[in-house]
Amino acid sequence: MxxxxxxxxxxxxxxxxxxxxxxxESLGWKKSTSSQDTITFFQMQGSVFGLYEHHALADDAxxxxxPFVGGVRGFRGVTFALNVDSVDAVDAMYAEWVAAGxxxxxxPHTAFWGGHSSYVADPDGHLWxxxxxxxxxxxxxxxxxxxxxxD
Amino acid sequence: MxxxxxxxxxxxxxxxxxxxxxxxESLGWKKSTSSQDTITFFQMQGSVFGLYEHHALADDAxxxxxPFVGGVRGFRGVTFALNVDSVDAVDAMYAEWVAAGxxxxxxPHTAFWGGHSSYVADPDGHLWxxxxxxxxxxxxxxxxxxxxxxD
Numbered sequence: 522m523x524x525x526x527x528x529x530x531x532x533x534x535x536x537x538x539x540x541x542x543x544x545x546e547s548l549g550w551k552k553s554t555s556s557q558d559t560i561t562f563f564q565m566q567g568s569v570f571g572l573y574e575h576h577a578l579a580d581d582a583x584x585x586x587x588p589f590v591g592g593v594r595g596f597r598g599v600t601f602a603l604n605v606d607s608v609d610a611v612d613a614m615y616a617e618w619v620a621a622g623x624x625x626x627x628x629p630h631t632a633f634w635g636g637h638s639s640y641v642a643d644p645d646g647h648l649w650x651x652x653x654x655x656x657x658x659x660x661x662x663x664x665x666x667x668x669x670x671x672d
Numbered sequence: 673m674x675x676x677x678x679x680x681x682x683x684x685x686x687x688x689x690x691x692x693x694x695x696x697e698s699l700g701w702k703k704s705t706s707s708q709d710t711i712t713f714f715q716m717q718g719s720v721f722g723l724y725e726h727h728a729l730a731d732d733a734x735x736x737x738x739p740f741v742g743g744v745r746g747f748r749g750v751t752f753a754l755n756v757d758s759v760d761a762v763d764a765m766y767a768e769w770v771a772a773g774x775x776x777x778x779x780p781h782t783a784f785w786g787g788h789s790s791y792v793a794d795p796d797g798h799l800w801x802x803x804x805x806x807x808x809x810x811x812x813x814x815x816x817x818x819x820x821x822x823d
Contacts, residue, residue, distance in 0.1 A: 531682060534726035534737075534749035559725065573711050575685035575796075586685075588739065588746070595739070597748040598685035598796065645726075645749065650683075 531601070533647050541644050547621040595646070602650040604657065608637040611653045615639045618651065682752070684798050695794060698772040746797070753801040755808065759788045762804045766790045769802065 533541075542561040546552065553562040575598055576586045586596055605611055612629050618641045619625050626640035626648065637653040684692070693712040697703065704713040726749055727737045737747055756762055763780050769792045770776050777791035777799065788804040 532729060532751050532753065534729040534747070534751075538725055559728070573683050573685060574689055577710070578683060578685040596685070597750060599748060599750050599798070600683050600685075602683065647750070 533643075533645065537644070544622055544644050548617065597647070600640075600648045600650050602652055604652050604654060604659075606653065606659060608653055611637045611639060611651055614651050615641065618649070623649070684794075684796065692794065692796065695773055699768065748798070751791075751799045751801055753803055755803050755805060755810075757804065757810060759804055762788045762790060762802055765802050766792065769800070774800070 538559070538561065542552065542556075545561075545563065550563050553564050555562045575596075578596075578598070578600060580586070588595065603614070605614060608629075615625075615629050623641035623643060624646075626642050627638070629637060629639040629651070632638040632652070634654075636655060639651045641649050641651065643649065689710070689712065693703065693707075696712075696714065701714050704715050706713045726747075729747075729749070729751060731737070739746065754765070756765060759780075766776075766780050774792035774794060775797075777793050778789070780788060780790040780802070783789040783803075785805075787806060790802045792800050792802065794800065
């Protein structure tokens with residue numbers, strides 16, 4: 522297959538590399554020694570690639586669907602979801618992100634789809650959904666596991 | 673650890689869900705049966721999380737660093753990298769993305785960091801870097817493997 526079904530790297534553009542690096546490290550994350558003065562890398566685990574309508578996605582994070590114009594209220598059309606395996610884990614994780622300096626966007630709540638969801642923004646306004654999905658499973662590595670692909 | 677070092681889902685906001693779903697399927701990707709009428713999921717493999725200066729990242733994709741205002745030339749401050757294991761694989765993959773309707777942004781070339789890099793944009797202008805990094809390794813699952821985390 523010429524195009525592997527894969528995301529190898531997600532790179533965020535940030536205003537202040539040192540500050541953003543410090544922010545993620547303050548969550549307890551360890552950066553890779555592949556990092557350089559001009560770029561920071563963290564080894565991540567598996568991911569899922571989703572498509573969702575622009576306005577619906579903005580509404581989920583309670584931001585304007587208007588084009589991104591700086592700050593945390595404009596919408597880039599991209600969110601990152603970090604899933605954990607319980608309601609309590611979401612609440613604890615949300616508190617830790619906010620304590621690390623993330624902007625609270627949507628408090629943890631029962632989402633319309635039955636899960637427990639919240640949103641925070643990193644120093645550049647990149648949106649992270651912190652969530653528990655009772656209908657999803659994790660593999661041993663902590664990757665979210667979906668139903669199999671269609672034949 | 674309260675905050676696992678993990679990206680569970682990357683979700684793109686798209687203008688036309690059916691068209692964008694068809695675009696990715698035309699790459700040969702198989703969507704998960706977890707998909708619904710309002711959302712499309714593809715099971716992906718591991719990812720790497722990076723931080724890179726906003727203007728440098730825009731320059732890499734040859735787009736304006738100005739805030740995203742629609743189309744493919746505005747910059748959202750986010751790119752997705754899909755890495756493969758040879759120069760030829762990049763060239764073939766680039767051609768397949770373009771054949772599928774992606775907008776060519778940067779032709780495959782030898783990048784300043786020694787790899788083979790190119791950029792395309794999906795139907796909503798989301799930027800994908802298609803690349804080969806001769807200094808990086810893959811695990812058996814095709815995930816990009818970085819040097820270990822710092823102690």
